[in-house]
Amino acid sequence: MQDTRPLLLDSDFPPIRRGQLDTLQVNLGYLCNLSCTHCHVNAGPDRTELMDHETVEQVLEFLQRHKIGLLDLTGGSPEMNPQFRYLVTEARKLDVVVMDRCNPTILEEPGYEYLPEFFVQNQVVVVASLPCYMEQNVDKQRGKGVYQESVAGLKKLNAVGYGNDSGELMLNLVFNPDDAVLPPEQQSLQAEYRQSLGETHGIIFNELFVLANMPIQRFGARLLAKGQYVDYMQLLRGAFVAENLDTVMCRNLISVDYQGFVYDCDFNQMLAMPIIEPNRSAVNEPIVTDVTKKMPVHLKQLLDQSLTDNPIITGEHCYACTAGQGSSCGGALS
Secondary structure, three states: OOOOHHHHOOOOOOOOEOOOOOEEEEEOEOEOOOOOOOOOOOOEOOOOOEOOHHHHHHHHHHHHHHOOOEEEEEOOOHHHOOOHHHHHHHHHHOOOEEEEEEOHHHHHOOOOOOHHHHHHHOOOEEEEEOOOOOHHHHHHHHOOOHHHHHHHHHHHHHHOOOOOOOOOOOEEEEEOOOOOOOOOOHHHHHHHHHHHHHHHHOOOOOEEEEOOOOOOHHHHHHHHHOOOHHHHHHHHHHOEOHHHHHOOHHHOEEEEOOOOEEEOOHHHHHOOOEOOOHHHHOOOOOOOOOOOOOOOOEHHHHOOOOOOOOEOOOOHHHHHHHEOOOOEOOEOOO
């Protein structure tokens, strides 16, 4: 697989710094029951990388010490990590809101029938990936039969109360295009999703998040293989909106990989671009921003460190977050 990483490291993206940290995004591993064409994590059924119990305990300690309000769980399929239930229940005991980035087909897999009730018991915010409301497009992007399995999973969530107007059990869907284009305007596409899924399947949900595809891992390799990389980067750069710099997700979030190493975002994690140590950014020593020379920073090194105003490592891929309406793990920025 061709790698876009060498093309992304050298960039003139504007410098930015972190604000108040309120979200810890944790990648529980790259194991997944699907192998999607757009996946920036390169996840799949053959991946074996999973967060262990010791690292989960360090995550919980970090949440408590830093008084983090939101634990954002991702993967792979985070539910496939044997530590998933323990982490969720212990985080909820700390009064931390837990968000699960769920591939809804996991609810159809043997051994995961418990998930809907477990989500309800812990008031987990479910963010379910459904890259289109049309069956043909989903199956092309994610595999044959995935659309119908996704629909079945979403119906199970609706059946236990997810997606209604009460706001107590939040079900948000995620769209991302399969081509080298920017996603449509979020509100208008959300209306299309509501109409199509409601009329066809009786499915309800709270919000739709639209994400721009990152030119890394599988999607980046596709761009290179098809000769589309340069055009896609020109599209992202040409659609740059400076105002989006104020609300990009890395302002209030850090990303932790399955081994406990820390990055400014999930995309930097996949590009092996580690976070800058906070104590280095506050002294007169030069800050090492060359990721080829930086040592990874572990979560346990940051237990007593403030990350406020810490410099954020950026690259060419960051233009995907600031293009047009903007893109983040919470959908459009504007």
